[in-house]
Amino acid sequence: MQVDWEHLKYLNGFGNHFSSEDPRCPNSLPKDQNTPQVCPYGLYAEQLSGTAFTAPREANQRIWFYRILPAVLHEPFSSIKSELLTNRWDLSEPNPNQTRWKPFLIPSVDDEKKNFLDSLATVCGAGDPCSRHGASISIYACNSSMDNRAFCNADGDMLIVPQHGSLYITTECGRMLVKPQEICVIQQGIRFSVAVDQPSRGYVLEVFDNHFCLPSLGPIGANGLANPRDFETPAAWYEDRDCDFTVVHKYQGSLFQSLQNHSCFDVVAWHGNYAPYKYDLRKFVVINSVSVDHLDPSIFTVLTCPSSKPGTAIADFVIFPPRWSVQEHTFRPPYYHRNCMSEFMGLITGKYEAKEEGFQAGGATLHSCMTPHGPDADCFEKATKDELKPMRIAEGSLAFMFESSLSFALTTWSMTTCQRVDHDYFKCWSSLVKHFTGPK
Numbered sequence: 001m002q003v004d005w006e007h008l009k010y011l012n013g014f015g016n017h018f019s020s021e022d023p024r025c026p027n028s029l030p031k032d033q034n035t036p037q038v039c040p041y042g043l044y045a046e047q048l049s050g051t052a053f054t055a056p057r058e059a060n061q062r063i064w065f066y067r068i069l070p071a072v073l074h075e076p077f078s079s080i081k082s083e084l085l086t087n088r089w090d091l092s093e094p095n096p097n098q099t100r101w102k103p104f105l106i107p108s109v110d111d112e113k114k115n116f117l118d119s120l121a122t123v124c125g126a127g128d129p130c131s132r133h134g135a136s137i138s139i140y141a142c143n144s145s146m147d148n149r150a151f152c153n154a155d156g157d158m159l160i161v162p163q164h165g166s167l168y169i170t171t172e173c174g175r176m177l178v179k180p181q182e183i184c185v186i187q188q189g190i191r192f193s194v195a196v197d198q199p200s201r202g203y204v205l206e207v208f209d210n211h212f213c214l215p216s217l218g219p220i221g222a223n224g225l226a227n228p229r230d231f232e233t234p235a236a237w238y239e240d241r242d243c244d245f246t247v248v249h250k251y252q253g254s255l256f257q258s259l260q261n262h263s264c265f266d267v268v269a270w271h272g273n274y275a276p277y278k279y280d281l282r283k284f285v286v287i288n289s290v291s292v293d294h295l296d297p298s299i300f301t302v303l304t305c306p307s308s309k310p311g312t313a314i315a316d317f318v319i320f321p322p323r324w325s326v327q328e329h330t331f332r333p334p335y336y337h338r339n340c341m342s343e344f345m346g347l348i349t350g351k352y353e354a355k356e357e358g359f360q361a362g363g364a365t366l367h368s369c370m371t372p373h374g375p376d377a378d379c380f381e382k383a384t385k386d387e388l389k390p391m392r393i394a395e396g397s398l399a400f401m402f403e404s405s406l407s408f409a410l411t412t413w414s415m416t417t418c419q420r421v422d423h424d425y426f427k428c429w430s431s432l433v434k435h436f437t438g439p440k
Contacts, residue, residue: 003083003375005015005167005168005177006177007175008176008177008234008235009235010176010233010234010278011132011231011232011235011236012230012231012233013127013228013229013231013233013257014226014228014231014277015214015228015273016248016272016273017107017214017234017272018270018271018272018273018275019159019197019269019271020173020174020236020270020271020272020332021111021233021268021269021270022235022236022237022238022269024238024284025040025041025238025268026157026285027040027271028040028041028268028269028312029061029066029269029270029271030066034204035083035237036058037360037438039066039192040066040229041268043066043268043269044066044068044069044070045064045065045066046062046064046066046070046071047064047065048062048063048065048069048182048189048190048274049060049061049062049187049270049290050063050187050189050211050274051273051339052070057195058081058258061211061272061274062139062234062273062274063270063271063272063273063274064177064270064271064272065086065172065266066174066267066268066269066270067172067238067265067266067268067275068238068240068262068266068268069101069262069266069412070306071191071264073256073260073262074118074259075258075259075260076258076347077249077251077256077257077258078198078256078257078258079254079256080122080248080254080256080257081253081255082254083291083397083413084120084121084122084254084413085122085138085250085253085255086122086123086413087125087127087128087129087134087136087253087409087410089125089126089409089411090254090409091411092111092407092409092411092412092415093382094159094373094409095410095415096369096370097369097371098365098366098367098371098372098373098425098426098427099365099366099367099369099410099413099415099421100121100358100359100363100365100421100422101203101364101365101418101420101421101422102360102361102363102420102421102422103202103361103362103363103420104139104141104362104363104364104416104418104420105140105141105420106141106142106143106164106200107119107143107199107349108143108199109143109144109199110325111375113143114141114143114144114145114146115142115145115146115149115195115196116140116142116143116146116151116200117146117149117151117192117194117219117248118141119140119141119411120138120139120140120204120415121139121140121141121414121418122136122137122138122140122411122413123126123137123138123139123344123364123366123410123411123413123414124137124344124366124402124406124407124410124414125149125206125406125408125409125411126135126342126370126406126407126408126413127208127209127255127406128167128208128253129155129252130252130409131155131210132156132208132209133208133314134207134208134314134406135156135206135207135208135209135305135314135315135404135406136205136206136329137203137204137205137206137267137344137402137408138203138204138206139201139202139203139204139364140200140201140202140203140204141198141199141200141201141341142194142196142199142200142201143192143196143198143199144196145168145193145194145195145327146194146195146264148185148243148244148246149154149193149245149246149247149248150192150193150245150246150248150250150264150265151190151191151192151193151194151245151247151250151315151413152189152190152191152192152247152248152250153186153188153206153250154188154249154250154251154252155188155206155208155250155251155252155253155399155422156188156206156207156208157185157186157187157188157190157206157211157212157305158185158186158206159176159183159184159185159205159206159207159208159212159317160183160184160186160202160203160204160205160305161180161202161203161204161205161346161348161350161400162179162182162186162200162201162202163180163182163201163203163346163347163348163361163362164180164199164201164202164203164361164362165192165196165197165198165199165200165201165202166179166180166196166197166198166199166200167179167184167195167196167200167202167218167376168194168195168196168197169184169186169192169193169194169195169276170192170195170265171186171191171192171234171265171276172190172192172264172265172270173188173233173234173236173248173267173275173276173410174188174192174233174234174236174237174272175234175237176232176233176234176276176278178318178335178354180202180348180349181278181280181281181348181349181398182278182281182284183276183278183279183281183317184276184277184279185212185275185276185277185278185376186282186412187211187274187275187276187301187350188211188213188260190226190274190275190276190386191247191264192276193265194342195357195439198313199282199394201227201362202350203364203400203402205261205317205402206284207305207314207315208314209307209314210305210306210307211305211393212304212305212317213304213305213306214226214228214303214304215304215316216251221286224285224287224304225285225287225300225301225434226279226283226284226285226303227285227304228282228381230279230280230283231259231277231278231279232277232278233275233276233278233281234266234275235267236268236270237265238264238265238266238267238268238438239263239266240263240266241256241262241263241266242261242262243261243262243263243325244259244261245259245260245261245262245263245264246259247264248261259305264308266399271277272299276425279302279440281302281319281321281398281400282321283318284300284319284321286300286321286323288323288324289298289326289329289330290323290326290327291327291332292327292328292329292330293327294331294332294333294334294335294404295329297318297334297401297403298316298318300318300319300320300321301316301317301318301319301326302316302317302319302410303316303319303333304316307405309405310407313403313405314403314404314405314406315402315403315406316402316403316404317400317402318400318401318402318403319398319399319400320352320353320394320398320399320400320401321394321398321400322389322392322393322394322395322396322397322398323393324391324392324393325390325391325392326390327388327395328388331383331384331389332386332388332393333383334353334374334375334382336372336373336374336375336376337372337373337374338371339367339369339370340369340370340405341369341403341404341405341406342366342368342369342403342404342407342408343365343366343367343373343401343402343403344364344366344401344402344403344404345359345364345365345367345399345400345401345402346363346399346401346402347359347360347362347363347364347397347398347399347400348361348398348399348400348401349396349403350394350395350396350397350398350399351359351396352394352397353379353393353394353397355375355376355379355428356378356379357376357378358376358425358428359399360423363420363422365425366408368407368408369407374429375430376428376429377429377430377431377440378429380432
């Protein structure tokens with residue numbers, strides 16, 4: 001069946017309890033209960049729990065699937081190797097240096113066919129999925145689709161940030177088209193497959209502890225930042241297809257595969273509040289200073305995964321979109337800084353205001369815990385002499401940051417194998433000079 005991806009229907013809202021049926025099977029959701037003796041259309045009822053059964057009602061997340069065959073119908077798991085995906089942080093030496101990567105390479109389809117899953121490569125991370133604490137950051141650079149193949153991450157939620165090329169994502173809940181300058185979140189345990197129509201590249205943040213939520217607004221009030229109404233969840237869609245199908249399962253940092261004789265995307269209807277979603281970053285409502293000083297980047301937080309320590313995130317997803325800058329008597333770019341958090345930045349499009357030359361779209365930087373960083377020398381000199389009039393900044397640009405309370409370890413792949421490290425990064429500060437005038 002031909003899919004009109006550009007005109008898919010979505011369910012709007014963040015954290016809502018949704019109910020959805022494929023229109024080909026009206027009244028496929030059971031009435032008044034979750035597990036009738038016989039489900040409509042002869043479907044199987046199956047619950048996917050994203051939190052403990054006993055989690056408080058306001059935090060409880062789960063979804064009921066009504067599917068043609070239950071997920072349990074598959075052959076035993078067998079281990080498969082992944083050279084690029086890892087959570088073995090002990091295999092490389094600690095490295096506190098400021099690190100920058102040139103744009104990660106997308107393989108040519110003539111040289112090597114790689115789909116989304118096969119191209120996932122871990123850049124850095126910390127923690128352990130066995131103890132359900134930690135996070136990792138990966139990139140993908142693919143040129144082909146996951147045909148008759150799905151991925152299920154039992155370790156945590158995945159926040160996917162496309163940078164080049166759209167992703168056509170099929171999930172158990174339905175389908176999403178996710179373009180550059182949009183993001184999607186696919187929660188722990190939900191099966192999905194990614195198709196592409198051109199070479200594609202992007203970033204993936206994986207969290208083991210918790211699920212992503214909207215940050216508290218505090219004194220900002222009821223509105224601003226990412227508004228719940230702008231999040232979109234796929235509507236139910238199923239395929240009843242007999243075929244040789246593989247589900248790849250990520251468990252305790254390792255990959256396993258199971259074979260089955262049918263597509264896993266056979267969910268005819270579902271209801272619950274544990275479903276994947278997408279968000280257009282261009283809808284973000286920017287909050288900023290209108291008097292003096294450069295505010296902390298936390299005011300640009302789209303989503304957060306909280307830790308058990310109040311006010312401290314396992315990971316925040318922060319963006320730096322086009323906006324007005326109007327502060328008086330102020331050095332307007334990001335200030336020089338050392339942080340107890342780890343800061344991984346990527347560039348989706350355009351140029352980043354604090355480093356307009358070396359930081360390129362499709363590349364990345366990592367500034368580790370307590371490692372100093374800030375604007376390069378050219379940015380500093382320009383910003384201290386600019387006329388402080390209202391101006392649009394970051395026009396045509398979109399940068400983001402994964403900020404974490406964890407101290408990230410770099411993988412061997414990211415520092416050597418990929419051959420994308422910019423070893424001259426430190427030189428962007430080398431021409432900074434003294435402006436000290438001494439006592440009068």
